[in-house]
Amino acid sequence: MFIRLSSFAFALTTVAMAANAADPLQGLKASDIPQADPAIVELGKMLFFDPRLSGDASTACSDCHDPKFGWGDGSELARGYPGTMHWRNSQTLVNMGFMTGGFHWDSGLASLSDQVHDAMGAGFVANIDTVLGEERLRQIPEYEQQFKAIWGEGPTQAKIAESIAAFERSIVSVDSPFDLYMAGKTNAMSTSALRGMDLFNGKANCSSCHHGSTLTDQDFHNTSVPPSIGLFEDPLRQVTFRYLMRVKGLAPEVYQGLDRDPGRYLATQDPDDLGQFRTPPLRYLKYTAPYMHNGVFYTLDEVVEFYNIGGTPDAFGTKSPLIKPLGLSRAEKGDLVAFLESMSGSEILVSVPELPKYGLQDFPKSGVKITAASLKAGLASAPKTPAATGTAASGGLLLKPVDPAPANGLIMTPRDAAIESSFKPNTFNELTDRKMVTLGEDTFVLVKKGDTLGSLAKALYGDERQFRKLFAANRDHLKRSSDLKVGTLLRIPE
Ligand code: HEC
Ligand code: HEC
Numbered sequence: 294m295f296i297r298l299s300s301f302a303f304a305l306t307t308v309a310m311a312a313n314a315a316d317p318l319q320g321l322k323a324s325d326i327p328q329a330d331p332a333i334v335e336l337g338k339m340l341f342f343d344p345r346l347s348g349d350a351s352t353a354c355s356d357c358h359d360p361k362f363g364w365g366d367g368s369e370l371a372r373g374y375p376g377t378m379h380w381r382n383s384q385t386l387v388n389m390g391f392m393t394g395g396f397h398w399d400s401g402l403a404s405l406s407d408q409v410h411d412a413m414g415a416g417f418v419a420n421i422d423t424v425l426g427e428e429r430l431r432q433i434p435e436y437e438q439q440f441k442a443i444w445g446e447g448p449t450q451a452k453i454a455e456s457i458a459a460f461e462r463s464i465v466s467v468d469s470p471f472d473l474y475m476a477g478k479t480n481a482m483s484t485s486a487l488r489g490m491d492l493f494n495g496k497a498n499c500s501s502c503h504h505g506s507t508l509t510d511q512d513f514h515n516t517s518v519p520p521s522i523g524l525f526e527d528p529l530r531q532v533t534f535r536y537l538m539r540v541k542g543l544a545p546e547v548y549q550g551l552d553r554d555p556g557r558y559l560a561t562q563d564p565d566d567l568g569q570f571r572t573p574p575l576r577y578l579k580y581t582a583p584y585m586h587n588g589v590f591y592t593l594d595e596v597v598e599f600y601n602i603g604g605t606p607d608a609f610g611t612k613s614p615l616i617k618p619l620g621l622s623r624a625e626k627g628d629l630v631a632f633l634e635s636m637s638g639s640e641i642l643v644s645v646p647e648l649p650k651y652g653l654q655d656f657p658k659s660g661v662k663i664t665a666a667s668l669k670a671g672l673a674s675a676p677k678t679p680a681a682t683g684t685a686a687s688g689g690l691l692l693k694p695v696d697p698a699p700a701n702g703l704i705m706t707p708r709d710a711a712i713e714s715s716f717k718p719n720t721f722n723e724l725t726d727r728k729m730v731t732l733g734e735d736t737f738v739l740v741k742k743g744d745t746l747g748s749l750a751k752a753l754y755g756d757e758r759q760f761r762k763l764f765a766a767n768r769d770h771l772k773r774s775s776d777l778k779v780g781t782l783l784r785i786p787e
Contacts (some may be wrong), residue, residue: 318494318506320475321467321576325506329459336439337460337587339646340453347419351375354412354419354457357383360642363580364464370523370530370586377417378529380521381554387577387641388460388507395511398586400571402562405458410450415534423450435649466577468638475766482635488524488625489632497600497619497629502572508636513557513569514613517604520553521587553608554586567609579637593630601626695705728784737782744777753785762786 313483340346344353352374365384366372371379381398389396389405402411404479413419413426428665430436430448437447471490473481482490493499501512524530538548541559557566565615570586590599599605603618621629661667730737738749746760753759764771766786771777 318490318500318504319506320472321388321391321465321506322472322476323465323467326462326465329462330443332439332443332462333456333459333765335646336436336443337456337458337463338643339436340457341647342645343648343708344420345433345648345765346413346426347374348374348421348425352419355645357418358386361645363387363577363582364641365581367582369583370521373417373529373533374415374420376529377533378527379417380524380534380537381529381586382583384573385577385581386461387464387466387581388574389508390465391512392509392574395571398554398570398573399557399560400511400513406451406454407456409454413450413453417536426450426453432651434652437739453554458478464641466638466641469576470635470638472636472638474635483631486635487632489628489630489635492625492629493632496625497621498615499600501507501574501615502613508575509572511571513566513571514614514615515556515568515607515609515611516570516600516661517568517607517612518570518585518587518599519589519605520608521589524554524587525552555609565611567611568607570613575633576636577638577641578633580640593633594626597621597626597629597633602629624728646730666683729785736785736786740777740779740781740783741777744779746777749783 311328341354341358344350346353346355357371357379358364359366361367366383369382370380371383373379384398389463394400394403396405396408402408411418413421414423427450430440430453440446440448442764443456447451467483470481470483493503502512502514504510524534534554535548538551538555538559541562541564543555543559551567555567557569557571558564560566578584582591582593584593584596590596600616601619601621604612604616623636657663730739738753740749746763747757750759750763751757754762763783766784770781777783
């Protein structure tokens with residue numbers, strides 16, 4: 294079923310809701326996150342789906358966080374930026390707004406905005422240079438306008454990240470049977486799920502790590518999840534895995550000796566953190582298989598069986614003492630699975646937004662003409678809108694050569710900003726093989742080497758005797774027809 298995201302639009306600040314060990318299970322309410330401006334959420338949504346925010350314009354956030362796969366990617370290990378493969382399971386983005394930090398399986402990132410910077414910059418995720426990303430968006434008029442309207446400035450990396458983060462906070466699931474039950478709807482959960490909840494809090498001891506309203510202590514544990522086979526079946530995953538470990542500064546003997554993900558150790562390099570991962574929140578599990586940091590378990594039955602046997606032999610010597618055989622009966626395991634299932638609400642699907650197209654810009658964007666003279670004069674002192682040198686009322690030429698006139702090139706001093714903005718530099722008259730310039734109502738031709746009034750009249754009107762017409766229209770700066778200078782503009786009368 295469809296849930297309209299805009300009705301769950303949320304603010305830019307996370308709410309302090311981190312659970313502590315004493316926290317009992319709680320339901321979530323959408324109102325726990327204040328509303329964000331729907332325009333920001335909408336902008337963030339477009340950026341989230343836009344592959345142009347990756348180096349080769351191939352990989353959007355949504356490629357690895359696809360609404361159709363529970364906002365993950367449905368595989369054990371994620372794909373990667375072309376030429377790489379990721380070595381971890383792509384996490385769901387549902388309910389990220391309720392988390393107070395510690396993003397990623399190893400919790401290496403403090404905020405959703407930081408996470409966006411990280412994902413965009415990482416060579417194996419989106420692999421895009423910040424400046425390139427900003428300039429791409431600036432070349433898309435709709436984005437440029439939206440950023441200006443919302444943020445008061447054109448696209449910047451910081452605002453890109455904030456917009457995407459606002460969209461992520463709008464992806465909220467609070468309608469699970471468990472949440473409804475917690476909100477007082479006593480018949481929302483089945484009796485089996487209710488028995489499962491008792492086991493979760495009691496005999497199975499799950500709530501010692503999965504508790505509070507988010508079902509996570511946002512802390513780290515080694516639960517002894519078995520290593521991924523996929524990691525060692527794919528050379529590209531091995532490359533990416535070793536690459537990151539090197540980048541993080543792990544010594545060669547360490548990263549070459551690791552046959553599994555070192556988890557939190559990557560972020561801290563504290564030996565006690567080997568194999569530890571952030572406790573994941575447990576909502577929306579119905580849509581997010583396979584499970585765990587490496588996607589080794591495809592069903593919740595497997596997960597429960599894994600905990601029931603007390604995990605696997607530990608590779609790192611850091612296994613949590615809380616993971617031990619539980620002795621659950623077949624029926625109890627079924628009840629525990631029913632409880633886990635009761636924490637999923639309706640599926641959150643969104644329509645893929647239509648993405649705005651690239652456009653062409655008029656130059657100069659800054660209003661400053663770049664010439665040797667203007668650069669020498671110091672750009673800072675160059676007027677944004679150069680002073681007028683003539684007026685239409687007096688019939689004067691709009692453009693005049695700047696002194697000293699260069700041998701080549703288009704030098705002009707437009708009269709006002711209105712004219713400036715109507716400057717279309719790239720018109721090319723194929724018939725006359727000459728560059729034409731339109732300013733407001735007037736059209737000009739660029740004088741080339743060898744041009745005379747006669748040759749131009751011939752090119753323009755097919756009759757060199759029309760030179761008088763050209764001369765008359767440019768009388769204000771042409772005293773004699775031989776005054777014609779290369780690189781200046783000649784007004785063409787209608
Ligand atoms: C190539 C696949 C890929 C792309 C592209 C990608 N991600 Fe991810 N994402 C992942 C993987 C894999 C993880 C887990 C990473 C880890 O633990 O090291 C992840 C983790 C996250 C998390 C942390 C979730 C949590 O529970 O802590 C967030 C938030 C996130 N991604 C958002 C984004 C955004 C926003 C973008 C676009 C800017 C993006 N991702 C692009 C694969 C991807
Ligand atoms: C010691 C703390 C701890 C205890 C106790 C614990 N968990 Fe976990 N749980 C974690 C951590 C950490 C992970 C992630 C492990 C990984 O990916 O390597 C996890 C992962 C999961 C996942 C996979 C979620 C996902 O998005 O992939 C499920 C489901 C789960 N636990 C359910 C349970 C249940 C049910 C119990 C009780 C039987 C339980 N947990 C007990 C810490 C704990």
